[in-house]
Amino acid sequence: MRQQIEAIYTCCMLDVTRLRVLVAVARHGSVTAAARALNYAQPSVSHHIARLEAETGARLTQRAGRGIRLTDAGRLLAERAEEIIGRLDAAENELAAHIGLRGGRIRLAAFPSALGTIVPAAAARLEAEHPGMDLRLTEAEPPEALRMLRAGYVDVALVFRHTQSGVAAAPPADAEDGTRAKLLLDDPIYLVTKACATSGTGAGASGAGGPASGAGEPALPTEPDLVAFADRRWIAGCERCRSYLLWQCEAAGFTPKIAFTTDDFVAVQALVAAGLGVTTLPGLALGAARHPGIQAVPLPGAFRQVLAMTYGEPPDPPAVARLLDVLTITAGGVA
Secondary structure: OHHHHHHHHHHHOOOHHHHHHHHHHHHHOOHHHHHHHHOOOHHHHHHHHHHHHHHHOOOOEEEEOOEEEEOHHHHHHHHHHHHHHHHHHHHHHHHHHHOOOOOOEEEEEEOHHHHOOHHHHHHHHHHHHOOOOEEEEEEOOHHHHHHHHHHOOOOEEEEEEEEEOOEEOOOOOOOOOOEEEEEEEEEEEEEEEEOEOOOOEOOOOOOOOOEOOOOOEOOOOOOOOHHHHOOOEEEEOOHHHHHHHHHHHHHHOOOOEEEEEOOOHHHHHHHHHOOOOEEEEEHHHHHHOOOOOEEEEEEEEEEEEEEEEEEOOOOOOHHHHHHHHHHHHHHHHHO
8 A cells, every 4th residue: 555655756756765765864864874774774764855856956964974864955855755655644544444454553753741640541541431542642842843744744742822911921923834834722831849848748739749858948929939049049840831921030130040950850850859940830730740859839820821722624533533532522521
């Protein structure tokens, strides 16, 4: 079946096999690594690249020390080729399911705190309802998850968008024609500091408090003011979360002194518990893993919208539609 579909592409445009080789070189960074990933001989990879250059009339690679790197034309073609191959693979999967060669296979990309909270419960419910369902999970931050969705590598992408008092913190630059969004929940944002030394427990998110450790901070007020922490060191998360933190602090009238940056929300909490700074975290991150040495209080009006994104015109395939339903039900249970 793949050969038949690829034959159609080959008649109309560039050779799909050579495009796959170019994508592998772009992804793995060298001919040797690409050959290993594709289970090809190294000369075969070089031959495919040379033939692709002849077909396009463009120089796609250039020498860089002992290896090669893609030229601007090579990078452009590799990006488009990845999208083409992703849609080709999606077409194969859909056709196979349609003619009964493969049962309900569905692919989901989600950011880490969703994979630690919403997704396992949704996956368990889906498995109980449909034992034959083949659910594939991939961890990806929103920009990468959306790229995978548009390229056809996943059927559903869980993403988030920060808001403050109902206003988006940044334009939805990652949205694109053809994607559709389903709001799953508004995930509250918490100010996180070292646990209070006198209370015995940290003020918790969703009841997930824990015992304080050592000499901590004064108990946080019910509605904390970020300005009160303007002179403190701050710990920032992923690029999108860091941008939101800067936006929040600037709106409060100061620029935060960011001392540490890490995408790992477990490490962020450990740094806070050690007294090395303060931070903000969403409720899902605190629900996925909660350090006993922190206290957390929700920031008024601060939320992450958690969205399930699909691509293409409705209606969704039955398996996708059921996954969206189950994700909505599960998210409602953690809201």
